[in-house]
Amino acid sequence: MSELTVSIGPQHPGAGHFRLIVKLDGDKIIEVNPDPGYVHRGEEKIAEYRNYIQNIPHFERPGIHDSSNMLFAYVQAVEGLMKLEVPERGKYIRVIMAELNRIISHLYYLAIYGIFVGHSTMFMWPMGDREHFIDLAQMISGQRVGFAFLLPGGVRNDMPEGVKTRANDACNYFEKRLIEYERIFMNNPIFENRTKGIGKLSKEDAINLGVVGPTLRASGVKADIRKDEPYAVYDKLDFDIPVSKDCDSWARAWIHIEEMRQSMSIIKQSLKDMPSGPVKLNLRGQVRAPPGEVFSRAEASRGTVSFYLVSNGDMNPYRIRLITPSFRNLIAIPHILKGLLLADIPPVFWSLDYWPVEADR
């Protein structure tokens, strides 16, 4: 038996700088060793040198396509220690931004998935449609990426006039587009052949390995922090958690499509239900957590993001532990890839939506 060790990456195997050390017998994978760390910035250490306001743009850096969801857990941790109650309208705007971010991140995922399986139309379409939602987020926050829009006590500013019409237009347009996505991509025999039944992660393994997000839900576990531990106004909104029992790469991609439908429904409901009033508390810049500790969670586009904040009452946090969904899903990569063929690595690896920048922090 002749074994061959192949290094895939670290030069950007599609997702960011990350390496897989793959042991092969012929083209069958015997063992996979993930080697993260190429984009490690020591964000937990850096956060100890910054105050709570400076940490806002800092903590959206791991998931730049998903900045509002990353910050959601952070601001809730700070608010939890400071015992702040966010104004109702601020909560609705937070939810709208979080769901816009979910769509933006999921569309990026689908676009890159197109590249991974050599389907260039599937790269062009989501990237093009993504602009509608980036424009909307820009209209609300003033930025195209990295909004730094959520802050302890609310959101940075109120929405301008016209967001409601524009958001409804974008959602109505995109709902039709999603049907075309399913036709050209999800139900495409070429895509199905490369993903259906490939890269299976059983329900028991998914639970045991503690994976999160679409990867978990594609393995038949109905778990979503928005429902399990409702925050902001998610308990007042009507939406579903898509779950699949197929456990394969195709199911993981399908979950993303369905979640975008749900996100659009949430955005529409929020725009309809939101009251008028202030969007943030006037803290006069006095953001300083009292001594204590808090563990806060939010559902980001790739899964649960958690912040464990320990404060000793200083200007800066004493210790912040940031757990990102990609870091949680890292353990699933060697587990799923074992026993597959070398050519299965791109479609299976990307189906997990593993984002090295987010995992390395």
Add this chain to the structure above:
Amino acid sequence: MSGTPEIKQEHPKREKKIADNIAVKLKKDILDIEIKPKRIKVKIKHQSIKKAANYLKTVLNLDHVVSVSGIDYPNDNEIEIVYHAGTYEHKDLSDLLVALVYRIPREKPKTLTLTDVWPSTEYDERETYEMLGVIFDGHPKLEKLFLPEDWDDIPPLRKDFKNPGR
């Protein structure tokens, strides 16, 4: 009410009940229990960690670990290790997290791995090993994860490590 875990007071009784059960079962091993809505913090003696973890997993059905954190306390000359465990299967407890907390001496930070109880801790423990220098005995692959291979400074999340230029 706000969605933040500290303010929302939905099930204060439920946490109390679970905490009481833990306290009865692990009486000799527990130093202290703190209850907040949706969060239970169990401070445990270092040598009882495996027993406590097994209890949480088998009896309380806490099937996965959400986070493993190490916190350096140079003034106490100790390092605190915190395991936050949750459940996917037990739907009524899906919002509950139980923190298992223990402290080990800073000079000789040696402890037992919990990868055999919760496989999901594998990479978290590796990160705690390289960032705080904690050695988890019995871990299947205790190697550097994020740091460069040639890192020869003290573990960077220790408080006496100062970021360059600060």
